[in-house]
Amino acid sequence: MSRLVVVSNRLADPRKPAAGGLAVALGDTLARTGGLWFGWSGTVAPDDAAGDGQLHVRQAGRVTLATVDLSAEDFAGYYQGYANSVLWPVFHYRLDLADFNAAYVDAYRRVNRMFAARLMPLLRDDDTIWVHDYHLIPLAAELRALGCRQRIGFFLHIPVPPPLLLAALPHHAWLMRSFFAYDLIGLQSQADVAHFRRYMLNEVGAEELEGGRFAANGHETRVGAFPIGIDVQEFERLGQAPEAQRTHERLLQEYSRCQLLLGIDRLDYSKGIPQRVRAFQQLLEKYPENERSATLIMIASPSRDDVHAYGDLRQELEGLCGAINGDFGDLDWMPLRYIHRVVARRRVPGLCRAARVGLVTPLRDGMNLVAKEFVVSQDAQDPGVLVLSRFAGAAEQLQEALLVNPYDTEGMADAIQTALTMPLEERQQRHARLMQRIREHDVHWWRRSFLDALAAPAAQLLPA
Numbered sequence: 001m002s003r004l005v006v007v008s009n010r011l012a013d014p015r016k017p018a019a020g021g022l023a024v025a026l027g028d029t030l031a032r033t034g035g036l037w038f039g040w041s042g043t044v045a046p047d048d049a050a051g052d053g054q055l056h057v058r059q060a061g062r063v064t065l066a067t068v069d070l071s072a073e074d075f076a077g078y079y080q081g082y083a084n085s086v087l088w089p090v091f092h093y094r095l096d097l098a099d100f101n102a103a104y105v106d107a108y109r110r111v112n113r114m115f116a117a118r119l120m121p122l123l124r125d126d127d128t129i130w131v132h133d134y135h136l137i138p139l140a141a142e143l144r145a146l147g148c149r150q151r152i153g154f155f156l157h158i159p160v161p162p163p164l165l166l167a168a169l170p171h172h173a174w175l176m177r178s179f180f181a182y183d184l185i186g187l188q189s190q191a192d193v194a195h196f197r198r199y200m201l202n203e204v205g206a207e208e209l210e211g212g213r214f215a216a217n218g219h220e221t222r223v224g225a226f227p228i229g230i231d232v233q234e235f236e237r238l239g240q241a242p243e244a245q246r247t248h249e250r251l252l253q254e255y256s257r258c259q260l261l262l263g264i265d266r267l268d269y270s271k272g273i274p275q276r277v278r279a280f281q282q283l284l285e286k287y288p289e290n291e292r293s294a295t296l297i298m299i300a301s302p303s304r305d306d307v308h309a310y311g312d313l314r315q316e317l318e319g320l321c322g323a324i325n326g327d328f329g330d331l332d333w334m335p336l337r338y339i340h341r342v343v344a345r346r347r348v349p350g351l352c353r354a355a356r357v358g359l360v361t362p363l364r365d366g367m368n369l370v371a372k373e374f375v376v377s378q379d380a381q382d383p384g385v386l387v388l389s390r391f392a393g394a395a396e397q398l399q400e401a402l403l404v405n406p407y408d409t410e411g412m413a414d415a416i417q418t419a420l421t422m423p424l425e426e427r428q429q430r431h432a433r434l435m436q437r438i439r440e441h442d443v444h445w446w447r448r449s450f451l452d453a454l455a456a457p458a459a460q461l462l463p464a
């Protein structure tokens with residue numbers, strides 16, 4: 001059997017908890033298959049250090065972790081710059097937040113070339129290479145230029161915007177053509193596949209062949225939707241462990257007179273956090289029976305702090321939360337608990353189980369694994385209700401959630417009220433259907449279906 005080589009910017013030690021869906025999912029995948037995980041070490045080398053690109057190799061269970069450092073200049077230009085100030089906002093439909101600084105794309109190319117050069121000597125002939133996410137779109141082209149002949153698959157964890165938005169990227173033609181160096185491209189949803197297809201046909205002039213294949217300039221690639229899932233069994237085990245149980249019991253005690261609403265996100269403008277807070281405020285105004293009862297716990301863990309737009313968001317949010325607590329709070333009740341810290345993953349199931357309503361309301365999101373974790377954490381006899389943005393990738397699968405438009409404050413407040421007052425039988429029915437879908441399409445299904453498609457002959461049809 002060929003060895004799996006996973007390449008991603010962000011790594012996690014598969015034996016440790018991690019915030020961020022990509023690291024969580026890849027950790028779960030590699031813990032099962034073993035293999036090599038290659039990417040950024042998370043370290044920015046000081047200017048006088050031996051230099052960027054220094055390779056560190058260590059073993060974590062069955063997984064070999066091979067990581068490289070970045071220089072301060074590359075970290076700023078590649079990670080904070082092109083990846084998170086250009087690609088992230090554009091792919092999340094936020095052209096207004098994009099910073100098209102010409103130096104960023106140079107750093108992005110440089111780091112992708114450096115990654116390819118460091119990875120190449122570690123590869124074996126029969127390896128299967130699986131590259132992840134927007135940080136590394138040109139990596140396969142760089143590897144091919146160095147003579148790499150192994151099969152290379154790519155999975156994009158973030159959404160694909162409509163072609164005209166993509167075309168606003170100054171280097172879109174170069175970037176999008178570099179996808180043709182991959183044998184297979186996986187996207188999160190059918191909506192993403194539709195946008196990708198239209199871009200390839202309209203902007204690249206690619207020829208569409210059978211089975212999700214596209215051809216242009218003598219190269220061919222395949223594209224399909226492979227919605228990422230969670231490790232349901234592992235998450236259920238986590239939920240039964242003492243730490244999750246303790247978290248659950250402590251919350252029930254502390255908030256015994258309250259109905260808890262919960263949001264867990266990285267503090268990111270794509271997650272619609274201020275919009276959610278405004279909807280909660282509207283709930284308290286429009287349905288005053290919730291005063292002294294409905295309490296929103298909002299975990300907004302620190303993320304990409306040095307990127308401008310993230311700092312602005314933090315300020316906005318802190319102002320909003322303070323205003324709501326000031327306007328509605330009393331000596332013995334605060335409507336909102338805002339926590340700007342990472343919550344250990346082992347506590348997440350206990351937190352979710354204590355909540356009557358899970359609020360997952362991004363303006364745009366590739367998938368959103370918290371939506372799935374919330375459902376799996378519930379007591380099937382007395383489950384909480386998931387309020388889910390129709391703009392999260394997860395909404396294509398989780399149709400039995402209460403789907404909302406996060407831009408519609410009043411509509412969202414009404415949906416939260418519906419969730420808070422939903423009869424037990426309806427909650428049970430919705431939960432059972434959601435569980436079935438999440439179990440069927442778990443992280444192992446995701447890995448298997450992607451890797452099977454990558455191993456299959458190019459002409460084989462992709463799953464619809």
Ligand SMILES: O=P(O)(O)OC[C@H]1O[C@H](O[C@H]2O[C@H](CO)[C@@H](O)[C@H](O)[C@H]2O)[C@H](O)[C@@H](O)[C@@H]1O
Binds near residue numbers: 023158
């Ligand atoms: O690595 P960071 O810059 O700290 O950011 C964390 C991750 O954020 C994004 O996660 C995405 O992947 C999830 C799993 O597929 C998906 O559910 C979510 O919708 C995406 O936003 C990013 O794509 C990752 O590269 C980051 O590691």
Ligand SMILES: O=c1ccn([C@@H]2O[C@H](COP(=O)(O)OP(=O)(O)O)[C@@H](O)[C@H]2O)c(=O)[nH]1
Binds near residue numbers: 301
């Ligand atoms: O304080 C936190 C915040 C998030 N997470 C985990 O990080 C992942 C977030 O993944 P998601 O797909 O929802 O969003 P992303 O952050 O990747 O955009 C989920 O597994 C969360 O349980 C966590 O463990 N602690």
